[in-house]
Amino acid sequence: xxxxxxxxxxxxxxxxxxxxxxxxxxxxxxxxxxxxxxxxxxxxxxxxxxxxxxxxxxxxxxxxxxxxxxxxxxxxxxxxxxxxxxxxxxxxxxxxxxxxxxxxxxxxxxxxxxxxxxxxxxxxxxxxxxxxxxxxxxxxxxxxxxxxxxxxxxxxxxxxxxxxxxxxxxxxxxxxxxxxxxxxxxxxxxxxxxxxxxxxxxxxxxxxxxxxxxxxxxxxxxxxxxxxxxxxxxxxxxxxxxxxxxxxxxxxxxxxxxxxxxxxxxxxxxxxxxxxxx
Numbered sequence: 453x454x455x456x457x458x459x460x461x462x463x464x465x466x467x468x469x470x471x472x473x474x475x476x477x478x479x480x481x482x483x484x485x486x487x488x489x490x491x492x493x494x495x496x497x498x499x500x501x502x503x504x505x506x507x508x509x510x511x512x513x514x515x516x517x518x519x520x521x522x523x524x525x526x527x528x529x530x531x532x533x534x535x536x537x538x539x540x541x542x543x544x545x546x547x548x549x550x551x552x553x554x555x556x557x558x559x560x561x562x563x564x565x566x567x568x569x570x571x572x573x574x575x576x577x578x579x580x581x582x583x584x585x586x587x588x589x590x591x592x593x594x595x596x597x598x599x600x601x602x603x604x605x606x607x608x609x610x611x612x613x614x615x616x617x618x619x620x621x622x623x624x625x626x627x628x629x630x631x632x633x634x635x636x637x638x639x640x641x642x643x644x645x646x647x648x649x650x651x652x653x654x655x656x657x658x659x660x661x662x663x664x665x666x667x668x669x670x671x672x673x674x675x676x677x678x679x680x681x682x683x684x685x686x687x688x689x690x691x692x693x694x695x696x697x698x699x700x701x702x703x704x705x706x707x708x709x710x711x712x713x714x715x716x717x718x719x720x721x722x723x724x725x726x727x728x729x730x
Contacts (some may be wrong), residue, residue, distance in 0.1 A: 458580050461495045464493060495586035500568045500582060530563070531555075542716050546723040554722055557599055561592055563716040565652065569707030571658055573700050577711070583710075584660050586653045593648035596718045601641075604725030613725070644721060652710050659706045663699045 465472075465488045472489040476482070483489040507523075514521050520528070532538040536545070539559045543551040565583060572581025582588045604613045613622070617637040618630030 456580075457492055458495070459578055460499070460658035461488065461490065461492045464495050465490050465722065491585075492580055493582045493588050496571060496580050497568065498578070499587055500564055500571065502662060505566055506562055519671065531559070537712060537716075539715055542719045543722070546716070547726065548723075549726075554603070554719075558715060558718050558722075561596060562711055565592060565714045566707065566711035569656055569710055570704065571617040572656065573703045573707065581660065581707075583652055583656045586649060589649045589652040589656075590645070592652070593645045596648060596721065597642075597645050600718065600721040602645055602723040603722055607726045616727070644717075648714065652714060654708055655710050659703045663703060664698060 469487075469489050473483070473486065476489060504518055509529055511523055516522060518712075519688075530538060532540045536542075539556055539562055540551070543554050543558060547554060568583045568588065571579045572584060606617070606618065618634040619637075621627045621630045676726075693712060
């Protein structure tokens with residue numbers, strides 16, 4: 453089945469596709485589709501970055517201590533809120549020392565995932581959730597993996613950080629156990645890339661797939677009704693016009709939950725990496 457390509461992706465490839473082909477040729481990379489060298493998920497990811505940047509600039513220009521606007525209040529709720537699941541709240545809960553310095557990275561990843569997920573809430577020919585393609589969650593997971601390991605090395609030093617994978621042995625028995633523990637911890641830590649990727653991608657892919665399946669079934673029923681009679685067609689057309697709203701709500705809920713997961717797990721990984729022992 454051919455992949456659905458948004459109008460925006462076609463527009464970008466029409467104007468920038470030849471530049472992308474030249475760049476890929478210089479890097480000796482063969483695009484999977486020479487007619488669309490810039491894939492859908494790449495275009496959508498750039499849209500998320502541009503949208504997030506614009507929102508941040510607008511928010512910065514409207515910051516006020518005396519009269520915070522609605523946009524500022526939403527941003528503050530994302531950072532910290534009474535329920536305790538804001539970006540700052542989760543970092544402070546898991547990273548007990550120096551949590552504030554991790555907010556820029558974790559917050560950026562969290563907001564990117566949230567905006568990327570929400571782009572798929574209204575399926576059409578213009579926008580699509582970039583997180584529905586496995587390469588985008590993989591990129592977020594790899595960046596998270598590199599970041600928390602780098603922070604662990606910065607805090608403990610390379611040797612001290614590697615020793616945490618062996619349980620920070622203190623005596624002869626600990627060193628014997630470290631021989632068994634070290635490879636297990638290395639594999640377990642590396643597997644977080646796969647865990648983060650699959651968790652986000654599978655949930656967003658499943659959400660989009662369920663929506664499209666039910667929309668197709670409901671639209672098919674309405675078409676059947678129109679072929680039989682006007683009254684039956686009108687009655688059955690009510691369902692594809694109203695029920696998808698429920699799936700849009702479900703998609704928004706899943707989008708928020710997955711953004712939360714992609715916030716709390718990096719916070720936990722940073723806590724483990726910067727602690728004295730794993």
